[in-house]
Amino acid sequence: MDEPSTADKLRDAAQLAFWDNGYSNVSVRQIANAAQVDVALISRYFGGKMGLFEATLHKSFDLDNLPEDRDGLVELFVDIFSYAPRDTSSPSALRMLLINAHDDAVGPLVRARFEDMFTRQVARVIGNLPQAALFVAALFGFMVAEKTLHLPGIGEPGSPLYANQLRHLLHAALAFDPDVPNG
Amino acid sequence: MDEPSTADKLRDAAQLAFWDNGYSNVSVRQIANAAQVDVALISRYFGGKMGLFEATLHKSFDLDNLPEDRDGLVELFVDIFSYAPRDTSSPSALRMLLINAHDDAVGPLVRARFEDMFTRQVARVIGNLPQAALFVAALFGFMVAEKTLHLPGIGEPGSPLYANQLRHLLHAALAFDPDVPNG
DNA sequence: TTTGTCAGTCAACACTTGTTGACACACACA
DNA sequence: TGTGTGTGTCAACAAGTGTTGACTGACAAA
Numbered sequence A, B: 001m002d003e004p005s006t007a008d009k010l011r012d013a014a015q016l017a018f019w020d021n022g023y024s025n026v027s028v029r030q031i032a033n034a035a036q037v038d039v040a041l042i043s044r045y046f047g048g049k050m051g052l053f054e055a056t057l058h059k060s061f062d063l064d065n066l067p068e069d070r071d072g073l074v075e076l077f078v079d080i081f082s083y084a085p086r087d088t089s090s091p092s093a094l095r096m097l098l099i100n101a102h103d104d105a106v107g108p109l110v111r112a113r114f115e116d117m118f119t120r121q122v123a124r125v126i127g128n129l130p131q132a133a134l135f136v137a138a139l140f141g142f143m144v145a146e147k148t149l150h151l152p153g154i155g156e157p158g159s160p161l162y163a164n165q166l167r168h169l170l171h172a173a174l175a176f177d178p179d180v181p182n183g
Numbered sequence C: 001t002t003t004g005t006c007a008g009t010c011a012a013c014a015c016t017t018g019t020t021g022a023c024a025c026a027c028a029c030a
Numbered sequence D: 001t002g003t004g005t006g007t008g009t010c011a012a013c014a015a016g017t018g019t020t021g022a023c024t025g026a027c028a029a030a
Helices: A006-021 A028-035 A040-046 A049-058 A070-083 A092-100 A107-126 A129-148 A160-174 B006-021 B028-035 B040-046 B049-058 B070-083 B092-100 B107-126 B129-148 B160-174
Strands: none
Touching (some): A006 A040, A006 A092, A028 A049, A040 A049, A070 A107, A070 A129, A070 A160, A092 A107, A092 A129, A107 A129, A129 A160, A129 B129, A160 B129, A160 B160, B006 B040, B028 B049, B040 B049, B070 B107, B092 B107, B129 B160
16 A cells, blocks of 8 residues: 555545534644644645645545435435544534634635535435525534533434434425425 | 623623634634733733633533423524524524534533433433434534525525424424334 | 746635633722 | 832743745656
């Protein structure tokens, strides 16, 4: 197995740090330290801190092979939330969006990036915009309640209660009827 | 009308800044500047930046006069979200929680603060912990989708579509049955 | 050997951060 | 008159920020 290149080491360390703590809360020296690499190389290889952040975004922010039916979509996310290891796919991407969305420096970037993915992938297979918006709202809400607030009342990830709660909320979102009051 | 005291001016400016941009993204000099007050007075009156932040928390983080029935609770939040002016009550408090929850410095503080309010107020009137957790998950998700992501598909605040979407999701959360698969 | 290129090291830069202490002023009390 | 006391001003501090440029060393091509 080849030694990863210096740029790769930097990008990997940057992704871990940025996605966990947010752009403004991480310094280039922390990243360089974690990657065991000199700080100056960040500016050399990526043009600066911002360039390094963008490089972490290009690494798999998309959802590949999305199911084409709505029930499949629900079960996919239930699975991802229930059993996701700590990797670069969702829900890590959702979490990183949440952490960086309010940042002055990178907020506009990540929000635009997400809206693109939303309309191009999720909203397309759901086919109904108000339902699709509610669907991702449920996704984000569940993530906030469990991953950041650790609310009592949410089941343990992997438990039947946990899966049922998320599934219930997602199906409810897809059942929304814009034309009916209290739809 | 009396001129507000210097401490009040600082606390007001701090709340606007902290709650909008997050603790780490705001400097004491910015706050002092907005309050038209010397920076050093922050340390004098509040003991430092952290003390100033805590002072903003003590200002109305609680939900007063919560309805005792579940339907009333839903309608209260639908109203608040639909017509809330920019003030110190929810959903501003929810938004500020979202922005600061991941901060290393103040995250633990605001999360503990919220969990206290959750169990003592919301969970109590709902009476069912898994339902209550889903309820606030829906609340947060809706807020993220609309207020920070501005997702297309969410209606304009104040419109019937907007109210119906939020109401639908909240009622669905309260209808969750932990004992039934796909509850 | 000489030359050129790429990778990495190191010190320094200009700037911002939160905080502190010395100082000046105004007002009340003796 | 003096003497505190509370309030605000100002300059400075140490620490941390992102970025830059000069430098060394390794390796390949001429």
